[in-house]
Amino acid sequence: MDIDNSNGGKYDFWNTDRKNPYKYYYKNFLDTTYIEPDNFDLAINYYQKALKLSKNKEQRARVLFQMASAEQGKYYQYEAKNTSQISYSDPQYSEKEQAHQAELDNIRNQKYRTYFAQLKSQYADTETMKGLAGSCSYFGYFLRK
Structure with missing residues (x-):
């Protein structure tokens, strides 16, 4: 090199x-x-095909988690494209920035958590779910909410 x-x-x-x-x-x-x-979106389409073809509940839970991870990536792309345009010299900068972050959190929970919610509601009894909750701190946080 x-x-x-x-x-x-x-x-x-x-x-x-x-x-x-x-x-x-x-x-x-x-x-x-x-x-x-x-x-x-390309990854999610492939995961949806895998989800339709898999018959094992544990395997379906793993595929759903991968879909949720890809969906989380989509959210981060959305967040990067919608940054705050508030001027630092604005006297109400803190309030406006908190409102902007609350709006992003609301959008994230409504549009970009569908596969996490599906995993939580339909596959809570699987070993995969228990392992993911212990190894992925973000998913563990989502389950506690």
Whole structure:
């Protein structure tokens, strides 16, 4: 490796004669990409197909948790695109910022927690659910609410 990675394979995509320019890494570290990065809808569609095909309740719980994780990623994308536009010099900055955060929390709980809620209501008796509640602190917090 070089000192600053400037001549490494990671940045040398376009000088190869292969069809796939991503010889060393599957992600594109340049400004241009072929597909939109972090397309969570694509992942959720695949998980929905897996959910329909699985017959085991434990496996269905695992798939639902993956769907919930992808849905959480969608929320973080939404939150990044809807940042607060309140000026720091506004005398009521704290109140407006708290109102903005409350609005984001409300949207998150209404639109981006459907698979967590389904997992909680339909698969509470599974071993997968018990393991996830202990290993994933965010999911454990959701279950306590």
